[in-house]
Amino acid sequence: MSPEGLHAEDTAPISRIVAEVAAAFPGERISLGEMAEAFGDRAFGMLLLLLLLPGLLPGMASVFGTPLLILGVQMGLGLTVPKLPGILARQTIKRSDLLRLASASSKGLGRIERYVKPRPGFFTSPLGERIIGWLTAYVAIMLILPGPGTNGPPAFGNIVMALGLIEHDSRVTGWGVALTVLGCVFATAVLGVLGWLGVKALGWMI
Template identity: 40%
Template sequence: MPDPSSSLSTVVSPDDAVEPRQRFSEVLSDLAGRSSPTISIGNVLDAFGDRAFGALMLLFAAPNVLPLPPGMSAVLGAPLLFITAQLMLGRSTLWMPHFIRERSISRDFFTLLTAKLSPTLHRAERFLRPRLGMLLHPLPERIVGAACLLLAIILFLPIPFGNIPPAFAIAAFALGILERDGLATLVGWLSAIGSLLILAAISSAILAGINAFFDQLWVILG
């Protein structure tokens, strides 16, 4: 007589097992390994699927942590305004107009960018894992989107040496969203606060310099 409990059990073959999702660095390497001469934003969106918010935030923010030619922070910061605004509004999927999806960079540059970012990403990914999920519920995530939108605006502005702190904060938030890691989100919040303090200090120094210049000018003219 067959054991009734046997009907309650299911044998799962290795082929039926769910494969773990690729890490961000692995998807980047796959994109860089394509034979096409260019990589478009649409290619990146399709590659990351439901993780597109975190992926594109990280892709556009992380390079700004590295030394870049003047003006590049504005070029990379502009798409972040579009992405982070949608995250703040609570969209479940990232929408991109056709003209932005078609924007592309050469595969050689994408490969170079991947090579520069990969060592840091590999080190970070060893520590990232799902935890502190309450920080990534829909409402907290929309607040993260609002913070990242403010940081993206700062990143977009031509502030000397002012792009690195907000870029680091957005990258930390993006890693938290990608890996559902609330600890990375906390790092993002701390970095965001630090970015605002640095911006305030830089702004005060610039204003003090302008005031000193005009004071000296009035002395000369007087």
């Protein structure tokens, strides 16, 4: 099946779309640029989802933080299709890892996916998508900065936000925005406390 054929599967569960994209590219590795082309008008949402899911794993978040930051800024600036820099477009993921990711997402996100359906509203508007972009950029910063327990909460909210974005569901996207804001507040507070303790410790040493 060609990548173009995936565009017609607009009602397919997200995990199934991910699996079909992996099947569309028979090579051992798939580049982010190829996936962006395969996802079509869902490219932003699907790339966010693919970059955020590994971010829930310990030690993996910072690896995906930079491309997530770039995508978030592009959305925030109003781009409707991602423009990946060459160095990022050439970055690849193992096809086997992508298939495992699809399987894991179908188990972990299946319940949420059942509630996702096209529902126009504020968060499906250009302004709403810009807000999603800037929130995603902030989440990316939280993923890049080291901190105990600061990756999961904002990443989970951003995953829900991405699910709503993919299916053009303003309600689910709104839930994701709320969860993302709460997660970012928590992560920012933890990093703030760690920074304050670091400054105090440095003062004691001096």
